[in-house]
Amino acid sequence: MIRIPYRTWFEFTGWLLCLIGWLFWLQGQIWWWQPLVLWVLVMVLFFLTRGLGYDAGAMPFMAVLAMTGWIFLTRLSPAWASSHTWGILIAGLAYLLGLWTGSKSFGHPLVWAGLAIGLLAATALFGQSAGGARAWISLFGLRFQPVEAARIFLVFYLAHYFTEGRSKRELFAVLGSFLLILAWQRDLGPALLVFFVFCWLSLHWQFSWLKLCGYLAVSVLGFVLACQWFPHFQNRVVAWTQPWEYLDSIGYQVLQGLFALRSGGLAGRGLGAGYVQVIPNVHTDYLFAVIGEEFGFLGTFALLMVYLGLAFWSLRLVHVMTEPRRQLIGLGLTLLLHLQVFLVVGGILRIVPFSGMTLPFVSFGSTSLAAQLGMVGIVAGLGGKGGGD
Template structure:
């Protein structure tokens, strides 16, 4: 038996144990969906080997998606069924990411314009949900364009910065401003579109990735300091402009003073994590129903309650493994654009995990974003699988 198959057999065993634990508390009529998810990821790993690329990203991703399905099924069967659909779409999105030469494509402006167009369409035709105008409906299909727009923005930013690096240094004076100006004007317009839609979490995420990428590629500590000042100014301005942000910030600082309002979700999440102790109360034994939006924003807290510290550390470890594999792929690339693209994808993926988990632990204000690969949301799942496919294509382009 080939060595690569063994981890997939072990994964099947772990998911089987989770199903067995869940079956003690509820009917498992949709158990076949978890089996199909496992089979889809395992089959894609086999195909990836045949195509000459890396398959190592798929195993931790499969475990996260499988775990997400189990906990969503524990909450509501239709949520798990929705995630199953998202997982199948996500496998296709991974193939698209894997097959394309995203880093070597000359269509950097197409990426940027496509992202802006998606956000503009959302502003004009979008639907309000959860306090943000972030949804588009095309017939029976309803999705969040921003999930895909932020990936397109990173593809655009990475290539633009690398191609114009000689003229983007602060030493170039007005010549450099001719290249910084259009980039900053474009990104400012994108952030304004997101601000009008009141979808500020993705705006913060893309801004952080842009700051990190541009500082690393241009190699200027002065630039990083300037971004620090800009971040503080932007945060202050957002608090003045958006009342809901002031409410959220106040609840983050003093959740007990807002226990019956905006602080309720934060407190319930902290209670759940505390109740889980080290080993957790067992799958299905927690009180996840008490946490608002537990299936999207706060699934990490539910895992902490039912699987304990062991479960939360395991989840974070899986994200770290994905980030490590991505950084290794980026470091082995000899093409600057490919390298910066892979780095941008890793930063985008990891920053979202950091912001979401940090919000649940009350280390940061809540952003309203989902936990990649784990939370409810087909758009998020498909977009993050696309990102992993782009990362994996780094190895395929090198022929390894």
């Protein structure tokens, strides 16, 4: 197993150096040390993970994704890229923390539930709003989105709930308040994600068609109610179903993303040659469209293949886990990541309504980056020592 990552390193390093050279030549001035720092970080994390005896197979995938994000942010604005560099460094620490957390099995379910809801409630009470959702907390001058961590804790709680057969009333209280707070904050993307993960875990734990139909019915009902209660959700749905009628208002972002993708064609217009400054919130929401325009279908195909590779890695690890709780946590976190990829990319491709979340590992946003690397760390930690290689 170790051979493939090693080869990946060499190819990746070569690719990286070419791109650094290109950026240096194009931009004239570039913080050339940033990719080198990131590369050193990735190497350290890789050998540390392997040295501690855990499976390091996820590192190449994450490194490719994070570097792709860094390159495209540099292309959009060097200021975002250097902020992103710090984000990745912090995320590296989060990864190690995750590795440690995953390798232990401690904590009481109610502690996890309390942490999840407490973080959300704190955000709801003391939070600041940005981009339509009140999802930020400012602490010692640092701004972060607690919901990114809260949903990991919720997955921990859910794993306990299924394996320990805890009371349904408690589940309703925890999950209900979690979703309600999110809805109240108008942060519907994470709410949707958490709900889907819960349904999926529930079906995984004990499959029945009745349950499946029940969850579908609840989803439809929730969809209809959300359309009525939340005007911005309704706008997103309209932008999804009929963007052409609202091409300079609510459909604008979706259509500009599609124009960008279409103009990329098969091989793309080349790095830096896209016309993507017209897409609103391109660095957080729409990096996928930039990649599509500049690297073409080949680029997006490769990107999705990397995500799929990461999914295979974690599913393989989860599959061989013997302890049900670990398995549920592993599966839950995997789903949290890849359902998010599906909702984000699917939203850009008009497969589902756009939910305004970040593209895991790629998009700008330190908190989400830290949470996502942390999740992978937890999965690697859950896999235990000697699981990989």
